[in-house]
């Protein structure tokens with residue numbers, strides 16, 4: 001039987017832009033064109049309102065209080081956990097742990113699971129295109145445990161060499177920690193296939209979803225990964241909130257990461273027992289207001305329609321790529337077949353930082369530098385790139401302005 005035909009209306013981008021107050025501002029006398037969404041996205045009014053509402057009406061510490069404000073804050077905080085659970089298709093809410101961000105989520109796994117499970121001679125596999133936050137925690141762990149870090153190479157287009165990956169896997173592989181979407185190239189990695197290959201050898205898989213959760217539909221059960229990490233601030237949500245999804249069996253067997261209040265059942269000087277999941281991994285007062293507001297960000301994405309957002313961003317990506325290659329001397333770094341929302345580029349004779357400064361003079365915000373992926377830059381023998389990255393509120397008109405800005409850059413710098 002044929003799949004049912006889904007007809008979706010194009011998004012009303014002008015109306016969506018009205019939801020983001022910051023987009024009304026000017027920078028250096030020019031209307032803001034915000035193309036640094038891979039670093040952090042802007043926040044819709046619903047998220048700002050939710051924060052304001054929390055602090056105005058029911059600010060209280062959660063879980064322990066019996067007064068009304070504490071109960072309201074606890075209920076709202078826990079509602080976000082439910083929202084995240086369904087957003088990524090996790091089997092249970094106990095598997096959703098709130099952290100400060102992707103970085104902390106990965107470190108939680110490295111310190112808790114890693115220190116309990118990695119022994120001398122064990123192997124951890126990552127790739128050339130990892131963000132520093134998915135490199136350094138494993139380097140620290142490997143150093144401490146005398147374990148070995150293995151790196152999946154990539155081709156000139158910025159795609160993983162899957163044959164090489166299979167060759168790296170072996171009886172000593174304990175963990176594969178892989179980025180879902182590269183922040184510097186936009187490459188979408190085949191994480192389902194990567195996971196299946198790792199599982200066949202009994203290795204555990206962590207997926208760094210910092211860049212994927214906002215652009216792709218995430219179903220952790222379909223991916224079958226053991227851990228999935230992402231940050232709220234790249235999904236139209238507040239800073240200071242991250243998520244670690246982990247399979248229950250693994251999380252239950254893992255020792256606590258941070259010790260303190262909330263994560264205990266009972267404390268005595270003789271013996272302390274730990275709380276159930278997910279609280280065992282949520283020591284101390286969490287970022288209550290921002291977790292609560294994160295729910296509004298997910299609801300914004302769900303009501304706008306993730307598939308519609310993806311289609312719009314894909315259109316922007318393709319349009320921008322086709323326009324940018326017309327600029328003399330411009331070279332796109334990262335030409336993967338499977339790619340979302342990010343274009344990294346260099347221009348002959350122009351330092352990326354100068355490109356960034358000249359664009360900012362026209363109100364255009366782009367990111368320049370190594371994008372916390374120095375080994376990747378080394379792979380391409382470049383110090384850095386200029387990077388544009390799209391969100392739902394970006395438009396083709398903005399890309400036309402970017403192109404004009406870059407034409408001017410070329411004129412000034414060559």
Ligand code: PMP
Nearest residue numbers: 101102103131133183210211231
């Ligand atoms: N991984 C990737 C792929 C990222 O893009 C980022 C953020 N740039 C991180 C990890 C770290 O995220 P955070 O800074 O929110 O912890």
